[in-house]
Amino acid sequence: MQNMVILGATGSIGASTLNVISHNPEAYQVYGLVANSSVDKMLALCEAHQPKFAHMVCEQAAKELQAKLPKSIHTTVTSGEQALIDLVVNKDVETVMAAIVGAAGLVPTFAAVKAGKRVLLANKEALVMSGELFMRAARQSGATILPVDSEHNAIFQCMPESVQTNLGYCDIEAEGIAHILLTGSGGPFLTADLDSLPSVTPEQACKHPNWSMGRKISVDSATMMNKGLEYIEARWLFNTTPEQLKVVIHPQSVIHSMVQYKDGSVVAQMGNPDMRTPIAHCMSYPQRIYAGVEPLDFFKVGQLGFFEPDFNRFPCLQLAIKACHQGQEATTILNAANEIAVDAFLNNQIKFTDIAVVNEACLHMVCGSALNTIEDIIELDKQAREFAKAKVTAMV
Numbered sequence: 001m002q003n004m005v006i007l008g009a010t011g012s013i014g015a016s017t018l019n020v021i022s023h024n025p026e027a028y029q030v031y032g033l034v035a036n037s038s039v040d041k042m043l044a045l046c047e048a049h050q051p052k053f054a055h056m057v058c059e060q061a062a063k064e065l066q067a068k069l070p071k072s073i074h075t076t077v078t079s080g081e082q083a084l085i086d087l088v089v090n091k092d093v094e095t096v097m098a099a100i101v102g103a104a105g106l107v108p109t110f111a112a113v114k115a116g117k118r119v120l121l122a123n124k125e126a127l128v129m130s131g132e133l134f135m136r137a138a139r140q141s142g143a144t145i146l147p148v149d150s151e152h153n154a155i156f157q158c159m160p161e162s163v164q165t166n167l168g169y170c171d172i173e174a175e176g177i178a179h180i181l182l183t184g185s186g187g188p189f190l191t192a193d194l195d196s197l198p199s200v201t202p203e204q205a206c207k208h209p210n211w212s213m214g215r216k217i218s219v220d221s222a223t224m225m226n227k228g229l230e231y232i233e234a235r236w237l238f239n240t241t242p243e244q245l246k247v248v249i250h251p252q253s254v255i256h257s258m259v260q261y262k263d264g265s266v267v268a269q270m271g272n273p274d275m276r277t278p279i280a281h282c283m284s285y286p287q288r289i290y291a292g293v294e295p296l297d298f299f300k301v302g303q304l305g306f307f308e309p310d311f312n313r314f315p316c317l318q319l320a321i322k323a324c325h326q327g328q329e330a331t332t333i334l335n336a337a338n339e340i341a342v343d344a345f346l347n348n349q350i351k352f353t354d355i356a357v358v359n360e361a362c363l364h365m366v367c368g369s370a371l372n373t374i375e376d377i378i379e380l381d382k383q384a385r386e387f388a389k390a391k392v393t394a395m396v
């Protein structure tokens with residue numbers, strides 16, 4: 001029986017993870033659930049899964065949850081940063097699903113890595129912010145990192161075991177790999193008239209053509225910043241050079257990414273767009289379990305398309321690739337700026353096309369400062385957020 005903690009339990013990845021667990025109750029136990037402030041969702045999860053701990057980052061939410069929890073449920077409700085860290089590093093916990101959205105996931109996810117846990121990584125922003133320190137900490141502690149993000153999970157599945165067991169330090173060229181082909185759908189505005197983009201609404205931006213996801217990542221898919229963050233994520237997981245990593249637009253999201261070998265072979269991972277597949281893969285690796293996912297029906301799939309990304313339509317993707325090559329300072333700043341800009345767009349403060357404007361402006365903060373610790377990264381993230389907020393205020 002694997003004891004699991006789910007960071008971001010009330011979100012989209014949290015729900016898919018709990019669904020996979022419910023298909024495999026003999027193998028997985030919900031030990032701890034973590035959320036920010038969604039009391040009623042957490043209450044329902046406590047009733048359904050009876051975890052040992054339920055942690056709410058918001059203190060008031062923890063009080064409300066405690067008050068609403070029926071006496072028959074023996075879940076301990078906690079709040080506060082130390083209690084969260086104590087939960088993820090608890091010796092009875094083997095596996096941590098890291099699915100808090102954004103930079104807020106960095107501290108607990110990094111704590112799980114340092115404690116040598118099996119870390120199922122959905123929270124791509126943590127790796128974008130701290131890639132080098134993150135992979136080094138995993139090597140030092142012996143933590144197992146398993147990529148949940150559908151593309152990285154696909155790439156992982158297309159790689160030899162020697163790469164899978166040496167993430168962050170693998171030499172993919174030595175393994176005969178020429179390129180990683182990172183696929184992206186292009187989001188809801190792939191073919192929209194360019195003149196229409198400044199006036200698209202948050203609802204339109206969150207309507208992803210293939211995937212059902214949280215609002216922040218949905219907007220990132222619409223700007224293709226999601227693919228940019230994933231480019232940086234792949235750089236750290238698979239230790240790539242710029243020449244080894246290519247982005248391919250594939251609007252159907254049936255192929256979840258591919259690996260091109262030097263003998264001409266291309267290995268792809270396919271499936272219906274359902275996150276339960278990569279989640280189940282990470283939970284059971286190297287075995288396989290049932291995930292509740294409909295088998296892919298090739299007769300229904302029809303045609304598959306492949307296109308080169310247009311940086312004029314998707315400036316955020318270009319900014320992220322540039323930041324990746326600049327290094328950790330640039331990617332931390334870009335991630336922070338993007339979180340502020342997406343939030344401002346979702347709150348109708350700025351236009352969709354202003355997200356790229358804010359992001360580009362913040363990248364001018366890059367000045368070559370050293371980032372030796374997680375505390376350095378958190379401080380830079382804070383400064384970049386202040387800068388981005390000032391830029392947003394100047395726009396409204």
Ligand SMILES: NC(=O)C1=CN([C@@H]2O[C@H](COP(=O)(O)OP(=O)(O)OC[C@H]3O[C@@H](n4cnc5c(N)ncnc54)[C@H](OP(=O)(O)O)[C@@H]3O)[C@@H](O)[C@H]2O)C=CC1
Pocket residue numbers: 007008009010011012013014034035036037038039041057098099100101102104105122123124125148149150211212213214215216217275
């Ligand atoms: N959804 C998907 O299909 C995919 C998601 N990912 C990544 O997984 C992560 C989660 O995405 P998704 O599930 O869509 O997001 P959601 O918005 O659906 O869920 C976010 C979760 O994070 C919690 N949360 C938000 N802010 C904080 C905070 N400050 N402290 C602690 N917890 C917090 C939320 O709690 P509360 O409800 O209380 O606010 C909620 O449980 C993201 O990094 C995303 O990029 C990657 C690939 C696919």
Ligand SMILES: CC(=O)[C@@H](O)[C@H](O)COP(=O)(O)O
Pocket residue numbers: 149150151183184185186187211217220221222226227275
């Ligand atoms: C499901 C998943 O992994 C998302 O990150 C997905 O990739 C979003 O779709 P885009 O390819 O449109 O960014």
Ligand SMILES: [Mn+2]
Pocket residue numbers: 149150151230
């Ligand atoms: Mn993805």
